[in-house]
Amino acid sequence: MxxxxxxxxxxxxxxxxxxxxxxxxxxxxxxxxxxxxxxxxxxxxxxxxxxxxxxxxxxxxxxxxxxxxxxxxxxxxxxxxxxxxxxxxxxxxxxxxxxxxxxxxxxxxxxxxxxxxxxxxxxxxxxxxxxxxxxxxxxxxxxxxxxxxxxxxxxxxxxxxxxxNRIVVYRKSMFAKAGITAPPKTIDEFIAAGQKLKTSYASDKQFQALYLPGQSWYTLLSWVWANGGDVAKDEGGKWTGTLDSPEAQKGFEDYAKVYKALSKAPVDQDEANPQQSTVFAKGHVAMFIGLPWEIGTATAPDGGDPKLKDDIGTFEIPGPTGPAPVFxxxxxxxxxxxxxxxxxxxxxxxxxxxxxxxxxxxxxxxxxxxxxxxxxxxxxxxxxxxxxxxxxxxxxVTPVTPAWAAVEAGTNPIKNAMTKVLRGTDVATASKEASTSITETMGKAS
Structure with missing residues (x-):
């Protein structure tokens, strides 16, 4: 962790x-x-x-x-x-x-x-x-x-x-100003709420309805799983990458749809670079998807804003039809x-x-x-x-096998695929490359 x-x-x-x-x-x-x-x-x-x-x-x-x-x-x-x-x-x-x-x-x-x-x-x-x-x-x-x-x-x-596990953290005061009376439960509702926020804070050129970095891959997993996909499958003791399945590809598409509609975060960084809770604390972000400890960072006297303590709400990560699974x-x-x-x-x-x-x-x-x-x-x-x-x-959880750790070590192929999709590579190509890399890496580590 x-x-x-x-x-x-x-x-x-x-x-x-x-x-x-x-x-x-x-x-x-x-x-x-x-x-x-x-x-x-x-x-x-x-x-x-x-x-x-x-x-x-x-x-x-x-x-x-x-x-x-x-x-x-x-x-x-x-x-x-x-x-x-x-x-x-x-x-x-x-x-x-x-x-x-x-x-x-x-x-x-x-x-x-x-x-x-x-x-x-x-x-x-x-x-x-x-x-x-x-x-x-x-x-x-x-x-x-x-x-x-x-x-x-x-x-x-x-x-x-x-x-x-991850949840959505948001500013209650910003939701109130935008007229959002209930947390969104689906991706469509999530984007609609974000659009209301963008309209309400249009005068703030730094404003982001959602701070979602391009490589927040644990969030991607939520939408891959919500669509019935997965990262890999075990076939008789041999692990094969499955991010190129139609279901997993839909997860990539949902991620890209949300990112492009609501976020200005870097496409080639994850939630730790820069630390998203610190970005949130600066006052120009309405929502981010993170772990509860990040609320403490966002409200800490050193690097955060203690005044946010009473202005923070949370809700489950929205999926296609309701709350999405979480890592x-x-x-x-x-x-x-x-x-x-x-x-x-x-x-x-x-x-x-x-x-x-x-x-x-x-x-x-x-x-x-x-x-x-x-x-x-x-x-x-x-x-x-x-x-x-x-x-x-x-x-x-990710595949329960010692071989999975090798996928996360070094250059994570899932992160690379996410950045490629957000930069214009079609989902089929990027997800296939990631799946091939996962298969090869897990095979060598088994």
Whole structure:
């Protein structure tokens, strides 16, 4: 993810993972388990001189310290003599650190993984099989899109932790001036609202009804999925790019239609260059499509405008006939295959995935791992409510395979195709080039 509670690249989304890394992890883990006598679920030792210590690695910004402290207290109360070594990790460089640590003789017992990192570690046999413990971990209520990233061949190796997804952020005062009384639900309504905004602010030459960069490819995915398309499909273990399907091409067409009608953002940049929430804060933009953390950036004293706090509203990304599916960025939790404390680690996970603590996590402004908690958990946080509704109504993820990370690494063919379309290349040509690149890249990485 983008490295903050809701920033994603997407909690592993823009990390470059090559086949050599997958093979390297698998080899290291295999060797390590052989030397260590393989994993054990006996809670009598932790690999640290026989002491009862559970080591937990969570990423920076993922959970409030107060929440983790509560869980650790509950855990130690019910596990006499045990302690919890809780360590906060940084996203920068975490993949290599996990590769080394999970393959060692004394790995952390519990680790957090970005949801697009998870398939890599699942595939490399670095994680313990939690399938038999799924019911104890509230598995019947897991968020499907996030749960899928921790599964392989019908087995569960990583649980959901929390998710975040994109929504439309807008200026209430601008909508009121333009006479827009209800958030648009379809693309046609979206464009119509934008045209009203353009008319109302015609005297402002810098005005944009919607700040939509040409390479905001996670937004493109929403419209590809809304039209029934996808980025790739698995055919007998071989992944093939599918952005050139008629359905996916319609997603490109919808993106281009919205961009050309409402946006003046660069066609060859994404939402981070420049940071779109900072652009929004300057007062010449009515809407942008982003993650809830970007509201905080837009209203921060440093680089934003604190006066916007009471003027911001949110709604789900419109699709052809209603709200569009969204990309679920987020994190998973897993137990190391080499852990000597699998049972104790599972007990800790039970606490984190309980209704009680997932409610507390949701109050921090993220979509929880569980779908049975209702809307009241978000209090008066409108953005969180909208985000959660979008996640449960149509949350999806990119292909669940280690090979996908190679597509996002380096030059992203989806971004290139988007820029080409906005500069005049026909959708069929641009989408075919992207699909071919995806097929070739995933094939090499498999």
């Amino acid at each position: 983008d490295h903050s509670p809701y920033r994603t690249t997407e909690r592993g989304g823009d990390v470059g993972v090559r086949r050599t890394l997958t093979v390297g992890i698998a080899a290291l883990v295999t060797a390590s388990l052989a030397l260590a006598g393989c994993s054990s679920s006996d809670d009598s030792g932790s690999g640290d001189g026989g002491s009862k210590k559970l080591t937990v690695w969570l990423m920076t910004g993922s959970a409030p310290d107060t929440l983790v402290d509560e869980i650790n207290t509950d855990f130690t109360k019910s596990h006499s003599g045990w302690t919890v070594d809780y360590q906060v990790q940084q996203w920068d460089g975490i993949q290599d650190k996990l590769k080394t640590s999970l393959a060692g003789n004394n790995p952390p017992d519990i680790v957090e993984l970005g949801n697009t990192q998870a398939p890599l570690f699942v595939d490399s046999n670095a994680l313990a099989d939690l399938s038999g413990k799924k019911n104890d971990l509230n598995g019947g209520n897991w968020l499907d899109g996030l749960a899928a990233t921790g599964e392989k061949d019908g087995k569960t190796y990583a649980t959901p932790f929390y998710a975040a 679920l960025g987020g994190s998973n939790l897993a137990v190391a295959a080499g852990s000597k404390n699998v049972d104790a680690a599972t007990d800790w996970l039970k606490l984190m995935l309980s209704d009680k603590y997932q409610k507390e996590l949701a109050a921090n402004g993220v979509v929880p791992a569980l779908t049975n908690l209702g809307d009241t958990i978000y209090g008066d946080n409108e953005a969180a409510k909208v985000m959660a509704a979008a996640a449960t109504n149509g949350g999806k």
